[in-house]
Amino acid sequence: MADNIRRRPREHQALILVDVQNDFCEGGSLAVAGGAEVARRISAHVLGHGDEYATIVATADWHDDPGGHFAEHPDFVDSWPPHCRIGSNGALFHPAAEPAFEHVEAIFRKGSHAAAYSGFEGFTTVGDKRIALADWLRDRAIEQVEIAGIATDHCVRATALDAADEGFETTVLLDMTAGVARQSTNAALAAMREAGILLVGELHDVTSPQGHPPG
Numbered sequence: 431m432a433d434n435i436r437r438r439p440r441e442h443q444a445l446i447l448v449d450v451q452n453d454f455c456e457g458g459s460l461a462v463a464g465g466a467e468v469a470r471r472i473s474a475h476v477l478g479h480g481d482e483y484a485t486i487v488a489t490a491d492w493h494d495d496p497g498g499h500f501a502e503h504p505d506f507v508d509s510w511p512p513h514c515r516i517g518s519n520g521a522l523f524h525p526a527a528e529p530a531f532e533h534v535e536a537i538f539r540k541g542s543h544a545a546a547y548s549g550f551e552g553f554t555t556v557g558d559k560r561i562a563l564a565d566w567l568r569d570r571a572i573e574q575v576e577i578a579g580i581a582t583d584h585c586v587r588a589t590a591l592d593a594a595d596e597g598f599e600t601t602v603l604l605d606m607t608a609g610v611a612r613q614s615t616n617a618a619l620a621a622m623r624e625a626g627i628l629l630v631g632e633l634h635d636v637t638s639p640q641g642h643p644p645g
């Protein structure tokens with residue numbers, strides 16, 4: 431896929447893996463159809479192309495008490511079943527993504543006390559310092575980012591829009607994303623295109639039209 435992208439100079443390019451966590455994959459509390467396949471594809475991509483990136487980072491949904499982000503009767507738009515609680519199995523990265531995560535240099539955790547869809551709301555900890563994703567990337571002279579992960583219509587969308595907003599030349603690798611619902615995924619693709627984000631690959635579309643994630 432995306433051979434034209436692969437041949438570009440990579441020394442200023444980062445790969446951002448968004449929320450490839452158990453709760454967003456089949457069997458998780460907020461399972462997105464195709465999540466485990468996304469984890470497998472990301473591992474294959476990193477094994478084949480990982481050394482072409484200046485750096486690979488990951489984001490993680492990391493909830494303690496995120497208020498109205500969790501609901502007993504979620505609307506699957508603004509409120510969700512509890513997921514990715516700190517310390518839970520659901521918050522761990524999916525086992526199929528393990529080969530990729532051996533190459534991940536930093537993890538940016540987000541959402542401990544409020545909803546946080548974008549990885550750019552997350553922080554990594556270095557010593558006693560918290561560093562935000564945009565600052566971390568700029569410190570490494572990153573100018574372009576490629577984004578993959580879960581879900582296309584929520585955290586991938588928000589991370590990509592923020593990346594573009596922060597001035598990074600942004601590409602989303604669609605065949606390494608999975609969406610919660612078809613309608614919101616289509617809206618996300620339109621919003622990302624509108625923001626000048628390059629969308630490459632075929633969407634791995636196993637979403638339901640209504641927006642009710644399976645599981």
Ligand SMILES: [Zn+2]
Nearest residue numbers: 491499541546
């Ligand atoms: Zn969340």
